[in-house]
Amino acid sequence: MLDLYHAVAGEEEEEEAVSRPVLTGLSTQSPPPGSVVSRADTVVSLVNMVEQDRDTSSPKPYWKEFRFDLAQVPVGESVTAAEFRIYKARGVSRHSNSTLHVSIYEIAAEHANRESDLFLLDAQQLRAGTEGWLVFDITAASSHWLVERKYNLGLRLYVETDNGLSVEPGSVGLLGRRGPRSKQPFMVTFFRASASPVRATRAAKAPRRRQPKKSNDLPHHNKLPGIFDDVHTADGRQVCxxxxxxxxxxxxxxxxxxxxxxxxxxxxxxxxxxxxxxxxxxxxxxxxxxxxxxxxxxxxxxxxxxxxxxxxxxSVLYYDSNNNVILKKHRxxxxxxxxxx
CATH class of the missing domain: 2.10.90.10 (Cystine-knot cytokines)
Known part of the structure; x- marks a missing residue:
C-alpha cells in the first residue's frame, strides 16, 4: 500500500498518467498499471478475514477458503479493480521441482448435500521453488459482493501439479493466517465514486470597452503583466x-x-x-x-x-478503525x- 501511495503521489506531481506497473517487490505477477490506480478514488486493503481448510476426512481435492469482512467497503462507489494477494514461501516438499497451477474461485453458492458452486476468477502457473507475492484478479467477485453483500461467500484456492495431482496449499509454501503478520493474505480493492455531471467553469474575458467620455470617472485601464505573482494595483495592493x-x-x-x-x-x-x-x-x-x-x-x-x-x-494513506489500510484520493x-x- 505504501508503494501504491508513492506511485499515486508521483502521478499527482507529474499530472500525467503513468503506464508502467506501480508496485515493486517479490510479486510473481505484474501488479495493476498506473492507469488503474489513477482511476481510483479509494484503495482499501482488507486484512480481516476468516480462513478455512478442507476437512482432512473429506475426499480430495485439497483447497483453502478465504472470506473477507466487507464492512469497511465504501458505499456508493463502483469497483474498478480488485486483487487477492497470498505469499508463496519457498517451501520444501516432494513437489519442489514441479510446476504448480494455482487457481482462485469465487464461491457462488453453498449446498448442504453437495459441492459448492464455483466461478473461476484467475489462475497462475509457477515453479514450486518460487517465492514472493502471488496476485490474482478478483474484480468480478468484488463487484458482485459490492452489489449484494449476502453473496460474499468467499474465495476458494486450489493447487495442482502438472499431472493434475491435488496438492495441499500449505505444503508448497502458500501462507495463511498462521504465517507472519507481514505475509498474511489480504485483499486490495480499487474504488471510484459514481460519476456525476459537473458543469465546467466558463473562461471569461474582459469585455471590449468603448473609449471613455471626458466625464467618465472610471479609472484608466493600464495593461497588467501576464505573470501576476508580483503585480500590484494602482494603490500598491497586491492583486489576486x-x-x-x-x-x-x-x-x-x-x-x-x-x-x-x-x-x-x-x-x-x-x-x-x-x-x-x-x-x-x-x-x-x-x-x-x-x-x-x-x-x-x-x-x-x-x-x-x-x-x-x-x-x-x-492522496492520504491511513488506518481505519479496523486496522485496514486505506489509500484515499481526496479531491x-x-x-x-x-x-x-
Whole structure:
C-alpha cells in the first residue's frame, strides 16, 4: 500500500498518467498499471478475514477458503479493480521441482448435500521453488459482493501439479493466517465514486470597452503583466494570486493514524480584485460585471472575491478503525490557480 501511495503521489506531481506497473517487490505477477490506480478514488486493503481448510476426512481435492469482512467497503462507489494477494514461501516438499497451477474461485453458492458452486476468477502457473507475492484478479467477485453483500461467500484456492495431482496449499509454501503478520493474505480493492455531471467553469474575458467620455470617472485601464505573482494595483495592493500554505498533519495530531504523507502544500488565494480585471486575474463574467456595478454602487455591491479557480487532489494513506489500510484520493485539496469570482 505504501508503494501504491508513492506511485499515486508521483502521478499527482507529474499530472500525467503513468503506464508502467506501480508496485515493486517479490510479486510473481505484474501488479495493476498506473492507469488503474489513477482511476481510483479509494484503495482499501482488507486484512480481516476468516480462513478455512478442507476437512482432512473429506475426499480430495485439497483447497483453502478465504472470506473477507466487507464492512469497511465504501458505499456508493463502483469497483474498478480488485486483487487477492497470498505469499508463496519457498517451501520444501516432494513437489519442489514441479510446476504448480494455482487457481482462485469465487464461491457462488453453498449446498448442504453437495459441492459448492464455483466461478473461476484467475489462475497462475509457477515453479514450486518460487517465492514472493502471488496476485490474482478478483474484480468480478468484488463487484458482485459490492452489489449484494449476502453473496460474499468467499474465495476458494486450489493447487495442482502438472499431472493434475491435488496438492495441499500449505505444503508448497502458500501462507495463511498462521504465517507472519507481514505475509498474511489480504485483499486490495480499487474504488471510484459514481460519476456525476459537473458543469465546467466558463473562461471569461474582459469585455471590449468603448473609449471613455471626458466625464467618465472610471479609472484608466493600464495593461497588467501576464505573470501576476508580483503585480500590484494602482494603490500598491497586491492583486489576486496564489500564496504558500503548508498543512502539517503532525501539528494537527493526526500522525497516529495517518501513514503518509506527513503534510502537504495546500496553498490559498488572496489579493485584490480591483477594476479593471485583466486576463491574468482569471476573472469570471460575473466578477467583471460585479466589479462594474461596485464602481457605481460601492455601498450596495462588494468587490469580486479572490478564490480558487482550479483545484487538484491529494492522496492520504491511513488506518481505519479496523486496522485496514486505506489509500484515499481526496479531491479539491490543493489550489492550482486563483481568480476573481
Amino acid at each position: 494570486r496564489r500564496h504558500e500554505l503548508y498543512v502539517s498533519f503532525q501539528d494537527l495530531g493526526w500522525l497516529d493514524w495517518v501513514i503518509a504523507p506527513q503534510g502537504y502544500s495546500a496553498y490559498y488565494c488572496e489579493g485584490e480584485c480591483a477594476f479593471p480585471l485583466d486576463s491574468c486575474m482569471n476573472a469570471t463574467n460575473h466578477a467583471i460585471l460585479q466589479s462594474l456595478v461596485h464602481l457605481m454602487k460601492p455601498e450596495a455591491v462588494p468587490k469580486a472575491c479572490c478564490a480558487p479557480t482550479k483545484l487538484s487532489a491529494t 479539491n485539496m490543493v489550489v492550482k490557480s486563483c481568480g476573481c469570482h
